[in-house]
Amino acid sequence: MPVVKKFQVTFDCAEPERVARFWCEALGYELAPPPEDRGAWAACADPTGVGPRLYFQRVPEGKTVKNRVHLDVRAGTGLVGEERLSTLEAEGARLVALGATRVRLLPADDENESCLVMQDVEGNEFCLD
Known part of the structure; x- marks a missing residue:
């Protein structure tokens, strides 16, 4: 059986291009060329080809509950204590x-380092860690 090596993360949203632009800025991704059906969807990709493509599709219903899946934006990898907090605060x-x-x-505890819980421009939760 073949192994899947690439995947895409899909967001349901009201304003696909707005949300895509936020995530491009947040992650250093690049916006895909605009679709012919402008406004129905938008996408962005890691210019290095390492990270997953992010796809944003317009849906009629609004967000009503907490995400079941979220992104962890790894801004403080390898950092601990005050250095980690300072880095997270600056990126936040x-x-x-x-x-x-x-x-x-x-806050950090016996098992985990500290992280910031945040929401993107349409209220999708993500962790800055």
């Missing part, structure tokens, strides 16, 4: 300036 401030919302800080 950058993302807030792009339209994200800071939800809460999950």
